[in-house]
Amino acid sequence: MRTRPDLLKPLAYLIVLTVCFSQCGKESGQGLSFGSKSMRLASDHTEIVIDSAKVPGYWAGQVGDGEKFFLYSLDRSYKKGDVLTVEGAFGTATAAVFDDATRVYQSEQVTNIFVVWKAARRGSEKDGQPLFRGVRGK
Amino acid sequence: MSRARRIRLTAVLIGLLFPLVSCQPFPERKGPVEEFDMNILTNAKSIRTRLGEVLVGYLAEYELNLQKHRIFISLEILKYRKGERLTVKGRFIDDSVRISYGDQINAEVPVVHILRAAPASPEKKLGPRL
Numbered sequence: 001m002r003t004r005p006d007l008l009k010p011l012a013y014l015i016v017l018t019v020c021f022s023q024c025g026k027e028s029g030q031g032l033s034f035g036s037k038s039m040r041l042a043s044d045h046t047e048i049v050i051d052s053a054k055v056p057g058y059w060a061g062q063v064g065d066g067e068k069f070f071l072y073s074l075d076r077s078y079k080k081g082d083v084l085t086v087e088g089a090f091g092t093a094t095a096a097v098f099d100d101a102t103r104v105y106q107s108e109q110v111t112n113i114f115v116v117w118k119a120a121r122r123g124s125e126k127d128g129q130p131l132f133r134g135v136r137g138k
Numbered sequence: 139m140s141r142a143r144r145i146r147l148t149a150v151l152i153g154l155l156f157p158l159v160s161c162q163p164f165p166e167r168k169g170p171v172e173e174f175d176m177n178i179l180t181n182a183k184s185i186r187t188r189l190g191e192v193l194v195g196y197l198a199e200y201e202l203n204l205q206k207h208r209i210f211i212s213l214e215i216l217k218y219r220k221g222e223r224l225t226v227k228g229r230f231i232d233d234s235v236r237i238s239y240g241d242q243i244n245a246e247v248p249v250v251h252i253l254r255a256a257p258a259s260p261e262k263k264l265g266p267r268l
Binding site: 047048049052096097098100102103104105106107108 | 252255
């Protein structure tokens with residue numbers, strides 16, 4: 001199949017632009033992974049700031065190794081100490097964070113972020129209820 | 139090369155420069171990281187700087203050589219309160235704000251971008267830490 005020459009140019013420009021843009025922000029994000037994790041909430045609903053945008057959610061430690069994550073969620077119904085099984089995407093980002101317990105603020109903090117698509121509280125009636133409003137059963 | 143082709147090539151090159159330039163960080167206009175013990179004088183404020191940037195933060199005061207100095211501390215999360223004493227690590231940036239406080243009307247105050255802040259222990263005196 002022959003490609004029309006007048007389509008080749010815009011296509012080439014598009015590829016180059018995509019490559020150029022993909023270099024932006026490489027320092028702050030290191031790619032995404034997907035999966036399910038068991039988390040114990042270490043805070044009530046709070047927020048962090050990434051690139052001047054407020055990101056609501058919870059601090060949590062992974063059950064087992066205790067690795068610290070920020071779970072991005074709009075749902076305020078969970079409480080510190082709840083154990084959740086969460087599904088979603090995770091990666092790292094540079095964020096400004098405030099620890100409510102110690103009142104310590106840090107900007108430019110490399111943080112593990114977990115974008116929650118679905119959450120189930122362990123052994124609770126809320127099993128299967130999505131944390132992320134507007135996204136169901138993903 | 140035809141004139142139309144040259145113009146198109148130039149336009150493409152200029153177009154490619156935009157994303158490359160946008161990837162570069164802003165010109166460095168920050169000082170070294172310093173550590174201070176300071177007192178927050180006001181509630182959180184949103185304020186436009188001399189260079190036109192809108193910042194949020196607090197007016198704060200620290201003591202150096204028996205003189206009190208006022209600075210605007212810029213933070214992205216505003217959970218501290220007026221009157222709170224903090225130990226902060228931050229950088230002076232090449233910018234300032236005009237702010238009225240007490241007997242000083244529209245005084246020019248330097249801006250410090252805060253990297254870390256924590257409540258100061260009660261026995262600490264205000265001022266840079268040596």
